[in-house]
Amino acid sequence: MDATPSLHATWRTSRTRRLITGAGITAALAASVLLPVPARAITTETAATLTETQKKVEETAAAFDEANKNLEELQAKITDNEARIAELEEKLPDAQAKASRAMREMYKHSKGSNPLMSFVLNTQSLDEFISGMKYLDQVKDANIEALQELNDMQAELEAEKTKLSTAKAQAETEKQSAEEALSEAQSLREAAQAKADAEAAAELAALQQAAAEAAQNEAGSNTTPGNVTTPDNGAVSWDTDQASFIAEWAPRIDAYLAGSPLEGQGTTFANAAWKHGVDPRFSPAISNTESSKGRHCFLPYNAWGWGSSSWGSWEEAIDAHVAGLARGYGYTISVAGAKKYCPPNWFNWYNNTLSEMNRI
Template sequence: MALPLALAVAASTATGLANPRVARADEMSDLQQRIEDSGSAYDEAQQRVDDAQAKIDANEQRIGQIEAELPAAKQSAATSLRAMYKMQQGSNGLINLILSSEDFSEVISNVRYLDTIAEHNNTAINGLVDLSSELSQTRDALASEKAQAESDAASAKQAMDDAVAARQELEERRAAQAAAEAEAAKQAIEAAKQAAAQQAAAQQEQQKADEKADEKPAAQPTFTTNSGASAEVKVPDNATSTPVQWSEKDSFVNKWQPRIDAYLAGSPLSGHGKTFAEAAWDYGVDPRLSPAISCVESSKGAVCFRPHNAWGWGSSSWPDWDTAIRSHVAGLASGYGGQLSVSTAQKYCPPTWQEWYSSVLSEMNSI
């Protein structure tokens, strides 16, 4: 027996079934914002960690260079000190050297020679002092930067913990919402079936009465959808896919990237598993959803009605796949609940939401 989709929806309203999408809309929206904010907080904290580590590496490298230069600088300074001491002790000899000059030009040359020697000695000594001072300052800076890096790392860990917790909380709420939607849809369809059966029985009784009156053979009743099609309204028994287990970003991406890449192998979207996985983590979206929709809507990007639009999504187009993927995943988070559910299917593909739901679910389960 065929049942019109409109009848199922009407039955849902008539039987007073609660709409789970309305009850927690504000909470879900706040949680979605928390997910995006926590991801940004982690990225910022991690960037500070990376910057601090870069400074630490540079300072450690410089300390190594200074320590390598110090022995030669110490030796040179020691030699210069001894030379200056001898010059000071032999000051009479130096005076005699100047007085013994044959002319003023030679005096000037001798004085310049002595100045050059003194400058060389001073340079060697000052070089040691400068190196020692730089070494001390660099070590102090290194200690400060390590302390800052530890603080930034603690902030990054806290931000990551918050990000994972927010995603897990959203996943649990989504699962509860999807289950409620599926149950509501099944109850609506069951009510519609009962109403249709009652209507059919009443029509048969009326038809029998009419036929008895007219003494004509009985005809079998038929029922069609609003469009005249004979497809029966159904909701898949497996109403949702396996829940996503959220973890810190790197391990999440490392888990899902190869699985998505394997799924997309040989298609125009091949090699973009990392972008799908990163975008899914950033927006708290099931990482299988966008790739699966791309298969149902465009055979994984093979037949796109707009440039780089593999999802049959509005009239959008993008300059490249990475931009398109991130935009689509962000849209799934903000407008479609971020996971496959009855409400997602009804909104994304209203005319044939049941077939679309089943197809997307099948593709998700293969990733």
């Protein structure tokens, strides 16, 4: 990615450096700077798989969003169509009654005794007689035409209702398929990350051992660095739908961020995590390591010490940061990612961030 946290401002590096104390200083420096043996990184094959599965997650997430949008648009059309049908059905009885009355009057008139003579006797002129007959025909025709128009419109709307219902059923099927594809891609991404984590764990073990030996040689004592653990990938389940995922993680993240500038952004973090296939605890925890949950941002809405980026809102910033983690750092925290995110003090950065993740 173009803007990586390795380009952090000096204040950020200094702040993290102050977090290292005691034997951790020697161990961290030995592990990241003084070791003569190069560290083992994840294999090229695993890195390629991570890239491929991340791309799949992004593609399927976009397809799911599109399917969901299509379904919402269809539902809006169905609602409008049903409202129009209801309106016509409300008008139809009155129109039918009006037409029936007109036809009954015409029938009674036609069955009366010598209707022509009646018209002649009750009209003053032939023109008036002709106008009267035309008026009666127009009343009948107008009522029948109005009734026919209502019937035709209702039939058209009913046909549209059937068409929309069929389209909605298809859209729901497409949404379900898209959601399943996204879930599968996320699972593959998680499996690839687990493999990368296993490789990173082996790297970490070697680094810790080497750091401990370096510390002992330098200090002439039995001092060893503190324990470093690997993340629990089983803490996040992707075997669920988006709504259930958000319902589980948004409140947990909100509780973690309570009282901070990021308070209330749990749903934003959870949605971004689902969309990009990232551990939902990852970005919130980094915000604590880098800025005390947004209290000390060196650029607008940049709570993560993220290069030279700034944003116009927390929502925009959170989505961008989680997307950047997915592309550049993987599904969750790792030693390799910590060394990339915070090269000078990766050891302490890793421990602090993972500790915060475990609190969420």
